[in-house]
Amino acid sequence: MTSRLKVLTIEDDAAIRCGIVDALTFAGYDVIDAADGTSGERRAIEDQYDLLLLDLGLPGVAGLDILRQVQRLRPDRPVIILTAKGEEADRVQGLRSGADDYVVKPFSVKELLARIEAVLRRAIPKPEQPFAQWQQGILDFERRELRYHDQSRTELSEKESELLQYLIANSGRAISRDELLAGVWQISPQGINTRTIDMHIARLREKLRDNPESPTTLLTVRGKGYMWMAIEHRRAHESHG
């Protein structure tokens, strides 16, 4: 349930708007959109979003007026102007008015996405929380430590941390040892026979305080590999004994 970032798109041309919505959605953003200046301004002021993609030259309210309102009422909200008005004077005016970037149509979707990322990198303090949690507490990969609900804590080693991050990033799926060797150890598992991974899992289970007899968090899938059982997936699976 990594909270996705939300983009508000104000754009009157239906084709372009749909294209943007599709591209952003595909790129993993939540998107809300408005097709004219009047509704756009309302949404820009009232709605919850992390970035505003703003067309100038809209029917209804002028784009720059929306920008001004946003500056006044939602001052930290980042804005990228996306418009056909590509004259130098327009670009300068747009940026001077407080926009974070100014992209001229026709534009490259890839570049737009890259620019959105660049703006969000600066404007949104912490795009995603670095924490995960499990039964017994919280995982902090920045500090590479586990914090238990009882306030005590343990450190993770570098490899333990990487392994755990990999498993969590692929939670709910059994990961083979070969995949882990490739993904975490960055080595091609050419018929290599090693118990390293098993050892790391054992040490992780100990730190996670997971019962090795019947682990509930870091599962063994015999013949397949290991699997992280995310807390949010648990409920569905628990109901079978």
Place this chain on the structure above:
Amino acid sequence: MTSRLKVLTIEDDAAIRCGIVDALTFAGYDVIDAADGTSGERRAIEDQYDLLLLDLGLPGVAGLDILRQVQRLRPDRPVIILTAKGEEADRVQGLRSGADDYVVKPFSVKELLARIEAVLRRAIPKPEQPFAQWQQGILDFERRELRYHDQSRTELSEKESELLQYLIANSGRAISRDELLAGVWQISPQGINTRTIDMHIARLREKLRDNPESPTTLLTVRGKGYMWMAIEHRRAHESHG
């Protein structure tokens, strides 16, 4: 008189470089510049500046390598790429590599200034806090001293104070020794092997009365670096019982 913002320009073409320097100076910035990749990289790592204007396609070190080093060693320094390489792929790569903006030559000086303003608007250098507190007392960076709750006090040396300020300004994140060498000692850590930082940390811990066995304020993150644990972060993390 608020101190003027300083821009570092790395650009090999003398004409363009002078044009930029003049324009930025006229616009009220302090400007320092480098004419090739090698000296540019050194300045980008060692010098003090608020924004980096970076040309790609330099003689000497490749521009993107400089960008990578800046990302690693001066992580919150904003960068605008300013180059003739205008292909979509280049622009996307530059932005994805962490640049804040990407301006293609030939460019409009007015627009460049507007974009610089836009980037600086978000990446304002945070004013250094003259005070901080920790478990055992209060830190006064103006007097470079520690005041303990029991009324006694100790002085910090110059380097100790700078190091501590850097760590506090980046609290909650593990700072690598290389980043500290760049940010506090202003030297490029090219394969340097030194225990200086460890010694300063040890002396700081002693003055902070932090237990070196399990420090609670100035943490070691093995293999990564050191991290200041701010008092205000402490509560948020612990409260989960």
Place this chain on the structure above:
DNA sequence: AAACGTCGTTACAAACTCGTTACGCTCGAG
């Protein structure tokens, strides 16, 4: 000159990491 504070190096001990090996247990196909 002597005493002092700073800050870097060196050297060594201690702690930690992470892989291997060995051995015992478990599961499940036959």
Place this chain on the structure above:
DNA sequence: CTCGAGCGTAACGAGTTTGTAACGACGTTT
């Protein structure tokens, strides 16, 4: 049931990283 492959883990050890005592060069203060 038996047996072998798969798994858990204790024990070990080479290599790496960290803490810090001791020291020396240097500049400042007394």
